[in-house]
Amino acid sequence: MKFYEALDLVPTLALDLDDLKKRFYDRSRQWHPDRFSRASAAEQDQALEMTAILNDAFRTLRDPVARAEYFLKERGLDSSRTEAPPELLEEVFELNMALEELRDGDQSARGQLVEARDRFGAMLRSSDDQLTDIFSQFDFSPSDDTLNTLRATLNRRRYIANLVRDVDKELHVHSAN
Amino acid sequence: MAYSDKVLDHYNNPRNVGSLDKADPTVGTGMVGAPECGDVMKLQVKVNPSTGIIEEAKFKTFGCGSAIASSSLATEWLRGKTVDEALAIKNTDIVNELSLPPVKIHCSVLAEDAIKAAIDDYKKKSGN
Structure with missing residues (x-):
């Protein structure tokens, strides 16, 4: 699962939010586009892409409901066409x-x-x-x-x-x- | 997102809003929901038991404009149809008539499900 991988996490439903935040900040610093201003175009693109993925990953995983929806979607169980009692x-x-x-x-x-x-x-x-x-x-x-x-x-x-x-x-x- | 004129027309002047007596043996009730958006739709038909023709159709939907328009259109189409003709209504017919965009297709699916649920209920009650 991409969002977990971006933060080097094993995919689990329960997450420690402090640890999640720390991982997000660490990796965001590491991939910050400013650090790639003298790098090749390909590396700059990669830094931008990683930054975008990290932002999406953090926004999704920090919220238990959004995280669970993401997890289920990745497992082929998204919410569309499910029955309500x-x-x-x-x-x-x-x-x-x-x-x-x-x-x-x-x-x-x-x-x-x-x-x-x-x-x-x-x-x-x-x-x-x-x-x-x-x-x-x-x-x-x-x-x-x-x-x-x-x-x-x-x-x-x-x-x-x-x-x-x-x-x-x-x-x-x-x-x- | 812009709604089509037909959606707006049904949304502003919904046809056949209301309810029929659930206890009436010639009335079939379908209650369906879409968990992904939290919509609820109730659709009812009153069938003439000797002809099998739907004489009345009512709906009440809590949801977005497209869900309201889809169920409003469905009740318009149901009136005067036989039970079997009603079952032949497809969600794609509703999509085409209302020019629903891809993100709103599930609203038409909900309306088709509501029709089927109402007719199932009528059939169960009338014993065939």
């Missing part, structure tokens, strides 16, 4: 309906939305805890089953994160009025 879709749909009511000015939905924000905030945190567990489980004993669980957990998290974003936005708009 029906109960989750029903729940997401109902909350969106409640959001729409508030958007249309029905203040009675506000209490429901505050409650929903708390509930979905808690769901998001528990998703993040689940991710941490799955990371260590896979790193300790890699299996396709665990990767599939990771895929499902990330899909669910995406819905929850969107809901948290939408509820926050709606509550913010209404408190500003």
